Amino acid sequence: MLSSWLPKLDCCRWTGVKCDNITGRVTQLSLPCHTTQPEVVAYQEKDDKSHCLTGEFSLTLLELEFLSYLDFSNNDFKSIQYSPMGSHKCDDDLS
DSSP, X not given: OGGGXXXXXXXXXXXXXXXXXTTOOEXXXXXXXXXXXXXXHTTSOTTOOTTSOEEEEEGGGGGOTTXXXXXXXXXXXXXXXXXXXOOOOTTSOOO
């Protein structure tokens, strides 16, 4: 899924990301971990989360002003971090 997240590609074209057609702002992030879909079960043990998102979850995502939908269900985050960053468009420099 995240293999489609290439820096040179507009983030509104990334898998799981939807943007407002006019403003270009991110409005939806849908990155659930599907552990029971047939294509996953076919090659992995049921409920295997090795292909899910892991690590730290940053609450700065909640500061995306135009975000109206967020789905990270069934992922395997170990901790939650928070540090303010403000509102950004896809093409803003986040470094």
